Amino acid sequence: MFSPAPSNKQTIRSKIWTSLLPHALPDSRFNLDFSSFIPDFQGSPLATERLVALPCYKAAQVVFITPDNCLEGLRLHALRAGKKVLVTTYAIRRGFVLLEPDVIERGGGRFEVAAMLDGMEKPEIGRYVSLAELRAEGVKVGLCVTGTGAVSMRGVRFGKGHGFFDLEWGMLRRVGVVEGKTVVVAVVHGCQIVDEAGEGMGLGLGEMRPEEWDTVCDFIVTPERVVEVEGVVKPDCGILWERLEEGMLESIPPLRELRELEMGEL
Template structure:
């Protein structure tokens, strides 16, 4: 291998570790790298770590802790991200008789961006909950839905890479969760009383100052780890709907339905 080839290989590796969406916020980029590195070095990861909502040892314990909270018991409809560490959350939801709403990973490429999992319907069809709880299985067996047709949400669960006790959060950097929650507010699917929750490894809880909060960032109300339950003290009010002026051009290009949905939302507000 030549020196130049070795250099390009190293650059590619560092690019992967920086994350697919690196460059939008340098502080968050650095924090994500530290979290991913620490998770890998500690051996607490389950499977790949970099540039994703990483899975971790104890995710099933955190899901059990979440299921014991009053916000869970009261919820009939739960929105949950499609990532591996939340498989136990989706599975518990189905066994507890909850309707689960899951986005197609990164909202898909042209089909309806959501799936609805109704445990009664899955049982009627003979579908195993363990299959439906995986992202691939959910897309195969769930009812496809648009943002507009989703039912009102009682509990919103987000995948995170780092969180703070002030309610700050960051995912893998693509901006999907904050955009999703903004759309929910615009469409009346959640309001200021809807709990926003995550399950994360305890090593992902960082000091408040490490995670800058932007005006469009939705804040967590609860953080559940493998060893603790944290009711946060949010430092800011929740944002309103989508801050369209902060949506990046690449988000409009990569999220196939976003331009049309923006037009519908703005037209409805103008009426």
């Protein structure tokens, strides 16, 4: 989201990506280039089982789920459970897509197709929604779920380095679709969790604090366990326009829309 990224975060990413290689599943486009996508991994169905057992998931009627490979099974489970699923397109380039189980069924679509990134944008499956439409329709997300490159035990995420999830949170927070109390969950392989001492990395993560725009996670879910993070405070700064990476405003339509809404004072 913001440039430049702290150098120690990039060091963490590089080391985690090396650890993840034996467990990751290749992407059809990017193979194992983790700088381009968040991979699925061996055991991700077990992580999904742990997540869907959480009370915050059961209570949510609308779930925001990022377009990460490891979350395809979760998107499918949510649709089968009758939940609406809000997703962003890859790199947010075509904005947000709303998946509504009743609409998909009436149109003869299949949930298995809707859960896939190549399927969710088909006309009979998903509906593109603007920020203004989300606000006007009163959409309230009860739970946000994201994959990530790495995550600390304090719930601080280190993704591909662009900060797309922080952008998504900032936009949705600004128009009232999420609130400060909205629960955020990270789904990762166990090797993607970094302890506070930076075990095996020579990194003093205990000294690292979230930036003001970092959307810290309330829960970290792996195939083996669920970690609850205490004392989480979510960002309420919206989008820090002056800190955007070059070209983001031009390539991400919802950012341009939000800028216009803010100029009109929402």
